Amino acid sequence: MDTDRRSVLKSMAAVSAGIGFPVLMTGCGVADRSGPSPVELISWIVVMPNNTVRIRIPQSDIGQGVITTLSQVLAEELDLKWSLVRPEFFDPLTNLKRGNVYVYTCTESSWSADRLFNPMRTAGAQIRHMLLEAASRRSGISIADLRTEDSSIISPGGGRQSYAEVALEASRIRPPHPSRVRLKNPADYRLIGKPIKRLDLTPKTTGALEYGIDVDLPGMLYATVQQSPVYGGKLVSFDEKAIMGMPGVVKVVRIAAGPCGLNGPIADGGEDYGMDDAVAVVADSFWRAKKALQALPIQWEEGQFAETSSESIMADLGERVGLPQPVVREAGNFGEAIGRAHRVLEADYSYPFMDAMPLEPINCTAWLRPDGLQVWASTQFAQDAHRLAAVTAGLPPDKVQFNLPYAGGAFGRRCQNEYVSQAVQIAKAVPGRPIKLLWTREEMMARGYPPPITMSRFKAGLDDKGKVIAWFNRVVSGTAPDQSYGPARLPHYVPNLRIEYARIKTPQPFGWMRGVAFTQHVWMNQGFQDELAVAAGRDPVDLYMELLDESTVPVDLVDRDVAVRRIRHMRAVLNRATEIADWKQPLPRGRGRGVSVSDFSYWVTYHTGTAAAIVDITLDGVGGLRIDQVVVVLNCGRVLNPEVVRGQVEGSVFWAITNALYGKITLKNGRVVQRNFQDHDVARLATACRNVRVELVESDDHPAGVGEDAVPIVMTALLNAIYAAGGPRVRSLPLRDHNLSFRREAVVETNGT
Amino acid sequence: MNIELKVNGSLMRADVDDDTPLLWVLRDTLKLKGTKYGCGIGQCGACTVIADGEATRSCSLAATAAVGIEITTIEGLSPDGGQFVQAAWQDHRVPQCGYCQSGMIMAVTALLSKTLFPTDDEIDREITNICRCGTYDRIRAAIHAAANNRS
Missing domain, CATH: 3.30.365.10 (Aldehyde oxidase/xanthine dehydrogenase, molybdopterin binding domain)
Incomplete structure (x- = not known):
């Protein structure tokens, strides 16, 4: 002991x-x-x-x-x-x-x-x-x-x-x-x-539950921080004299850039993510610290991304998606097959930067005393936060006590622990006093960890029966770990297929936002498949079922049993969803129904469920969208607690709705343009669907994760439903940027009938 | 400056700057931490309290302007969660992370004090708080249940 x-x-x-x-x-x-x-x-x-x-x-x-x-x-x-x-x-x-x-x-x-x-x-x-x-x-x-x-x-x-x-x-x-x-x-x-x-x-x-933000210690001081507003920028100087006379201000602390933790499980390695230079003001209240920091003159050297914007990144991605990129999966002969296709379709899809935006702002409390360091932080990765705190304090690990409070949401954002490093650096500057570092919402939006901005070019060939005989997808994305599994590990085995994948460096460090790479690639893949179904005059469910055919899985595939099992599970949930949603039932004008099915087995180590979604929507013809019903059928193996699992699926539905309607972080001159929720709305009661139906498949299989399965499929089904209702084909996000009036030809079609 | 606030039926003293939002006085001076900070600009509603019967975003109300107003925070409902909105929240298992729920419950308590049986459209209009976990479906069901079950 x-x-x-x-x-x-x-x-x-x-x-x-x-x-x-x-x-x-x-x-x-x-x-x-x-x-x-x-x-x-x-x-x-x-x-x-x-x-x-x-x-x-x-x-x-x-x-x-x-x-x-x-x-x-x-x-x-x-x-x-x-x-x-x-x-x-x-x-x-x-x-x-x-x-x-x-x-x-x-x-x-x-x-x-x-x-x-x-x-x-x-x-x-x-x-x-x-x-x-x-x-x-x-x-x-x-x-x-x-x-x-x-x-x-x-x-x-x-x-x-x-x-x-x-x-x-x-x-x-x-x-x-x-x-x-x-x-x-x-x-x-x-x-x-x-x-x-x-x-x-x-x-x-x-209100009794204590989150990280609620930690309260005797004699505690409050701090708030500003990192370089331009990603990768350096702190040149600040004029602390300008604010030291303000009431309650105790200290201005220069926070050094540096590695800020492993973005991934220790056992599996993981990548160390960078944190930029920052300035913190310590005061006797958060409000005073915030006001003083706003008044503090700070000089930044903006660095290599000072001219970078979302537009310049998209232009770069657009150029690269027109050039050959490394092939990550190939089968048959795409070039030959596309040449003999009865019908050829092409489309470019893109996915913007997004932000997880958990509602509890980032915070960490640290207290450096002669006998050691105490840290409190709601983090998704307490083990690494403890390591990082010890390294930052220059103390042996056994002199650091780490306390893990409940978190007010996380969604991937709290995998990164840079705020723990910041809080410990501040605590070192005021030894003996506990300090609570709390970020403003503005700082959170300025310094998010987005999924990679991505462009995806598709080309596919259909034979005269509307069957997909050739499939090409070239993906170029921003900073991220290798996520080629997104486009490459499709559950289907189109006989002639080529997938290319490349990355470029973009300003923000990557983050594991809820739904991660699957969200963008499931949507892009099945958005384009929906286009193929429409072009061939086919029901998209029939097209998916044809693609999800276990007899097409190559006999010499290394993990053939896994591939076959994926297909069976996907077919089963898709079938069940069509029953619940009454898929074949026609809808009146202005209404539409979209469908999607996926699993997260795209990435072999990801053990989550298999799910299908069908979304019913109404367009009012003048830009208004109402989401009438969302059906999700999930097979997640053994269910540990059905009410908790349902909650996770329902949450994923609204996460997907936020992504689709509002999800976009824009960079201009290396800075995030959006400052707070007034610039970046999220789903609320008025935009939320009033009819979410979740069915859990009974299973004795090993329990699978349930936090993300519904995110990509609900987003995809929603966007496909907009087209089915006579709206535009959505190939970029968010919907806020699109005119959701009826398409010209849809108006002509409906008027003609 | 020294002010006296009436919070949850008690008079409480606080020494604040003129522009300090009520939110920070509640949380950091009076240690009533059930009221949460989410955005600081009245957008998210995590800081909602009831001020003279009105759902009010305490991040956007100066504490000095709250003098003479009856303020109720989540701590002023029922400490054991027995108030009718809280009870409906438990019956419908609304909270996930729970961070927004103090503000939600206060906003709904204020709504139901004026509108006995709000319609879905009234709920959409009046309850504009943000829940990032996406508990909206259960929130709506719990509001209707609370309206029907209140004693």
Whole structure:
């Protein structure tokens, strides 16, 4: 037991009760002789004297509900009484010291359910075995004759011992090897798969739940920051004399640019992302810090992107998409097939920069004291935030205590931890005083992490029956990791196909915004497929079904079984969606229906669901759009909690609507043009669809992530529906930039009938 | 300057600059942290409180202008979540991240104090708060349920 750390924890807990401090106790040697003590069992739980159990959740809760769903998983195997479950966030330092005992801690890629289902069930089963063995030793009854129920061990005569009674003894028992524990038969699940209410539901309706922004410490100072307004710019100077006389101003801090963290899970490597120079003002209130920073004269050297704009980037992409690029997938002979095609179609699609814009602005609290550094930050990647805090402070990791509060949304934005580095740099400038760094909304919009701006050129050939015989797609995108899987890992096997992919450097660092590369490529691919269906006079569902044909999967494909399974799942959800939405039912003039189906298996390591969407819309003919109905059918394997999963799908629907209607960040002279929500609207009740229907497919498969599946397909189905309703063919975003009046030929057609 | 505010039925004193928005006085001086900051320009509604019966964006109201006004924050509803809008929010499992929900619940409480049974169009017009998690469908259902179930 690390007594230093414990005393720090105790003193910190005293000043900030309510923030989820890990109670770090090992089973052996900490028993307080005056009475029962909390007992930790294999890092995952702490059994409290009153028989409540603290479960360590090795993920961030950013609204997706892991604090509840992952508790369900461990509590299931451990037979915990649900009312005694008390989840808490994991401690990155403990995880570091114990060699990544929590297995997977980065909250991204919709991975929580997939990555932690087995480890947390196994931990529950191991602990259950330890408790049973302890009870057996104490009572002399063999383990085989004991059973567990509601956080108690039941003997054949009906006698009960609570887990708390045997926990200390259990902590001295060597945990069974994970391969030796027997997991429950899913037929016996009482918690997994049940629509249990979120454990944080009530405090999220009373204002009591503490987010990072709510951290409050005695003597705390407030800071706000401005990074270089031009990406990649350098700080030349600032005139602090101009503001030092303003009320409450304590200090102006120069924040150095530098690496700001790994944008990806540590275990998988990941890329280190840059943070630009910044200036922070520290004051006795946020309001005063904000006013002083606005008044501070700052000189920037704008750097290489000072002349770069969205327009210049689009021109560059447009030029490159006209030139040959590296081939990332090829089959058959595209050139030959396109030459004999009955009909050839071409189209260019583009996708703008976007911004995740979580509602809780970026913030981090840091407190540097002689005995170490304390940090509080709502982040998606606490483990790396802890590492970054230690590096920035120049302290050994065990001198840094990291506290993970709830996050007011994240959507990929909190994968980057540059604000943690900023807060620690500020704390170093005012040692001994806790500082809370809070970004303004304007700073958040100025410094987002967009998905890559992208242009995509398509060319396809149809035979005389309207069958796709040739498919070409050339993609050039801005700064991003290699996302060639987006265009290349199509689920279909068109016999003659060529995919080319290239990237250029663009000013902003890349971010994993909800829906990531799939959103743009699923939309572009299926937007163009919808064009093919229209050109061939075919129902797009029939065209998709023809493309999703398992007999077309090459027999020598390495992962052929995976490819076939993808196709089967996609066909099944698409079929079901057409039934629910009554797809064949004709719609009156001005109304339209669009369809899309996809999975995230585009990227092999991404284990999320398969989903289909059908969207019904109405155009009023003078530019108005109403979204009448959204149907989503999702197969995500075993559902951990249907209400939580439905919430994630519903959220994805409105995320897609925001992307489609408003999603665009514009660069001018290297700066983001949009400043706040007045320049960048998002879906609200008035724009939201009033009829969202979600169906979850029953499945015993390993649980898949659900946070993003509906994003690309709902966006695609919506945009296809606009064309079906007589509106324009949308090949760029957002819709706000388009005239949604009826097409000329649509007017002619409808008038003629 | 020193001001006295009436918040959740109690008189509270605060020393503020003339232009300090009510939001920051509530959060950082009075430590009522259920009211949230989202945009600072009255767009998102995370900071919504009820001021003399009106849903008001506290980021856009100077604290000095709030003197003499009855202010209710989320903490002034029911600490255990039993107020009828809060209860409807729980029944419909509205919150995801939950960050916008204080402001939503205050805006809806104000709406339902004037309009007994708001139509969908009235809801669209009156509740303009932003939820980035996209809980809108459940918000709408919870508003209708709250209207029907209020005691």
